[in-house]
Amino acid sequence: MTPSWDDLRVFLAVARQGSLSGAGTALKLDPATAGRRIARLEEALGAPLFLKSPQGYALTGAGERLMPHAEEAEQAVTVAQDAVRGQGDRLSGTVRIGAPDGCANFLLPQVLAPIVDAHPGLEVQVVALPRVFNLNRREADMAIGVSAPTAGRLTVQKVVDYQLVLAAAKTYLAKADRIARQEDLRGHRLVGYIPEMIFDKELDYLGDLGVERPRMASNSVAVQYHMVRQGAGLAVVHDFALVGDSAMQRVLPEAFALKRSFYLIRHADDARVRRLSQFSDLLVEGMRRQMAKVREGLTDAVPSEDAGSTETFR
Incomplete structure (x- = not known):
């Protein structure tokens, strides 16, 4: 039996969330359905993919070998969806941004409001948490950080000081x-x-x-x-x-x-997703424009140089 994308999607969610309940919440499935999908996938592949423990679900050796292939399938589906949605200049779909709560509370509202106004089909979710986001676990589509990570398949762009x-x-x-x-x-x-x-x-x-x-x-x-x-x-x-x-x-x-500086951090594979790239361009432009207004509004603010270079870490 050939594994279906629906089952691979559940596999990725369980691997990233570490539990059936977490995967169910992420995919809007009940945990029992998620469990049945995992069992069906394991039967199709003829190997157990997870070890269950009090700490949650951990990948077996077979699960670890499946992970990069499932992520490739996910990326292919995302690119295909992007190609279908990409007609015209209007953005649609959901984009989730992880951000430190200072940025999320005091800067992003002014930046995101005009973007959403200009793109009625776009849904933007801001996850404001005082910690570093794990993009490899797809906790968010992109993240704003106060320091530049130096490891992982990530692209890092300095946004503004x-x-x-x-x-x-x-x-x-x-x-x-x-x-x-x-x-x-x-x-x-x-x-x-x-x-x-x-x-x-x-x-x-x-x-x-x-x-x-x-x-x-x-x-x-x-x-x-x-x-x-x-x-x-x-x-x-x-x-x-x-x-x-x-x-x-x-x-x-x-x-x-x-x-200090803000950095936009994205998964390296998402460079092919036109929708996310367009949104990130709007986000960076909006943050720089808003900070320029801040410098005008604070007479004792010291101007700083912005660098727009993008680095890829692998």
């Missing part, structure tokens, strides 16, 4: 001791990441202020921002989050600013 700056609510600053230099921060509450939950070295920035542990902390930069906005203390925040927020004020603008 931004700044991390020190800020506090005006209400907090009105009643707090004056902050004239960095040494004055010692008497103030600092809000930041939970140290044990920092997932990228680019986010470990409180050391630059001489602070080992923040007085108030969260694994979400959006939560940190709203803590500070309510007068909890000071925090290092994204410069683009401050635009239009009259309740917040930069602190020590001449003495403290950290330059």
Whole structure:
């Protein structure tokens, strides 16, 4: 019996999610149906593909050998669908973006709204999580990162620079001791990441202020921002989050600013998918345009150079 694409699709979902329930959620199937599809595929191939354990489903040797061929079939189906949908300039279908929550909360909404307006058939999903996304497991079609990965079959494109700056609510600053230099921060509450939950070295920035542990902390930069906005203390925040927020004020603008960059990360094989490539072009263009507005809106922002080169890591 020749394996069907439907069964291979379930195989890939179970391999990536590590469970029948996770695969069922991803494919909108009930776990029992996913289990029957896997059993049918194993019968067709004459070999067990998964080992079940308390930790979930793990690939057997046969499953590991099948994985690259199933991914090739998936890519062929995606390219075929893209060819059928690709008539005209309008984008359609679903695109899922993984992004750190600072970018997802304070930058992507302004960038994505006009893209969706221009393409009514397009559905965009933003997964905002304070961690690195695994594109090899297809957790997202593309991801925005704060550092460039150096391993895996990925294409990495630097999108734009931004700044991390020190800020506090005006209400907090009105009643707090004056902050004239960095040494004055010692008497103030600092809000930041939970140290044990920092997932990228680019986010470990409180050391630059001489602070080992923040007085108030969260694994979400959006939560940190709203803590500070309510007068909890000071925090290092994204410069683009401050635009239009009259309740917040930069602190020590001449003495403290950290330059960081956003990178667009894609699976290398997706370069052939016209829909995803078109969307990524619109996303990069929109992020750069929005950051240009940010620099205009923040009089003390320092302009930075953007590099549009794309590298492929294998």
